[in-house]
Amino acid sequence: xxxxxxxxxxxxxxxxxxxxxxxxxxxxxxxxxxxxxxxxxxxxxxxxxxxxxxxxxxxxx
Numbered sequence: 001x002x003x004x005x006x007x008x009x010x011x012x013x014x015x016x017x018x019x020x021x022x023x024x025x026x027x028x029x030x031x032x033x034x035x036x037x038x039x040x041x042x043x044x045x046x047x048x049x050x051x052x053x054x055x056x057x058x059x060x061x
């Protein structure tokens with residue numbers, strides 16, 4: 001379905017826990033290895049949960 005791609009781009013999900021993220025405490029940054037956009041929820045940021053880039057597999061705190 002062609003509508004799935006634009007919808008997934010507009011919905012941001014935490015790469016650590018998978019919930020939808022929004023708001024001022026959520027983090028959005030580029031992967032240090034490949035530049036892919038990484039989104040993290042405030043809870044995972046506060047707990048320093050590991051994240052993994054879905055494109056290159058880079059893992060960070």
